[in-house]
Amino acid sequence: MNIDINDKVSSASHKNSIIFLTKVIELLNNSSDNSKELPYENTVIATVFIQMSLELAIKFAIIRNNGIRSILNDKKQTLLDDESLYNLFIENKLKVKEFDNLKNYIKTNENIFYLKKNSILLIEKFQLFRNKLVHLHYNFTNRELDYLKSELIEIIVHIIIVLLYTKDFTSPSEFYINILTKDTFKKLISNRLYINEMYNLASANNSKVFNCIFCNNKTLGMSEFICYSCLTEYDNKNIYGFTDCVFCKTQKSVIYDRLNISNNDHITKGLCLKCDIESLVYECSICETNYNLEFNENGEKQCKKGFCKND
Numbered sequence: 001m002n003i004d005i006n007d008k009v010s011s012a013s014h015k016n017s018i019i020f021l022t023k024v025i026e027l028l029n030n031s032s033d034n035s036k037e038l039p040y041e042n043t044v045i046a047t048v049f050i051q052m053s054l055e056l057a058i059k060f061a062i063i064r065n066n067g068i069r070s071i072l073n074d075k076k077q078t079l080l081d082d083e084s085l086y087n088l089f090i091e092n093k094l095k096v097k098e099f100d101n102l103k104n105y106i107k108t109n110e111n112i113f114y115l116k117k118n119s120i121l122l123i124e125k126f127q128l129f130r131n132k133l134v135h136l137h138y139n140f141t142n143r144e145l146d147y148l149k150s151e152l153i154e155i156i157v158h159i160i161i162v163l164l165y166t167k168d169f170t171s172p173s174e175f176y177i178n179i180l181t182k183d184t185f186k187k188l189i190s191n192r193l194y195i196n197e198m199y200n201l202a203s204a205n206n207s208k209v210f211n212c213i214f215c216n217n218k219t220l221g222m223s224e225f226i227c228y229s230c231l232t233e234y235d236n237k238n239i240y241g242f243t244d245c246v247f248c249k250t251q252k253s254v255i256y257d258r259l260n261i262s263n264n265d266h267i268t269k270g271l272c273l274k275c276d277i278e279s280l281v282y283e284c285s286i287c288e289t290n291y292n293l294e295f296n297e298n299g300e301k302q303c304k305k306g307f308c309k310n311d
Contacts, residue, residue: 005082009089010063014164017056018179020049021160025180028152028194029187043145047130050152050160054123057163058102061113064166070105073097119159126151153193157201176231189215189229198228210253210273220273222252241283243290248275254292256281265305267293284308 027046062070068085069078074095077085088094097105106113107120129148132138140148165175176185188194198219202209206221215230225235234240234255241258244251256270261283270281270292280293284303291302303309 003082003086005085005089006063006067008086009068009094010060013056013060013063014166017053017060017160017164020053020056021156021164022180022184024049024053024152024156025188026184028149029184029191040140040145043140043148044133046152047133047148050126050155051130051134053160054155055099055102057160058099058106059096061163062102062105065112071096071102073101114162116158119162122151122154123159126155150193150197153191153197157194157197189217195219195229202228208250208253211276213255213271213273241281241290243270243281243292245272245275245277246279246292246295247277248272250274254279254281256283256290258283 024046027042027049030042059071072078072095077088077095080088085094103120103123106115110117110119129138129144129151161175180188195217198217199209202219202221206223208222209218210220210222211218212220212227212230212232214232215227217227217229219229220227220234225240226233237258239257239259241256241261242252243254243256245253250272253274254270254272256268261268261281262285266283266285268281268283270279271277272279279295281290282293282303283290286308287303289303289309
């Protein structure tokens, strides 16, 4: 029997990690209408579920990159063939390394797993809360509850999603859509702490961050042309056009509909994603130069219907 033990075990770890992850997201979405307060009961459940999801995500990532034998804690088992290991897996007899050992494995190979340098520090800070909560009742202050909720979002975004993401998905948006229901995802992108985290992430990777016209969050990274909150991609030049804003003087901040502009004499409404002011945009059908139709401060020669300034 030809068995790919790495695929079998990693797929199971991936699936189970997502189960716990979705439950955490639902708890965060439903807790106190996304306010700062995270009820104690939800704190306990979310903390345990995040730990389970994280541990399974780490196992999945290690198996995917280095094979199942990298997570085994029994030298004799590492010498077995795939079929024998699969039988042990089915019988729940595989001996796997403790979480700290797996975490340290990730720690020494951060680049392989595409984690940032502070990811392990974030995990270890989370472990302190988890240990206090799980091993003995812990009285959280309101400030600690607020911090923990933010930390759960960080772990989801910066660690678990990174570890679980595979090339099977053509884009991050497809990954989110596949693991979350439409309603859960809608609530997630409205979650204040999630939005804040997405803004920080977008700012770290893009020189300009604007408002997204789909989710209304200021999380659209203009270097990558993707909204970090709802994951809408703006890089299709046949659909989205960008020109400078004459009001706030921001370059390439006015978005307009390129797909249908030719149906209206190459004139359409534009919206500045920074200052939120509408304007009329003209795009030349010949040279594709675009500009604000209502302003020509420098009196420059401009394209117009039936005339291209470059001819």
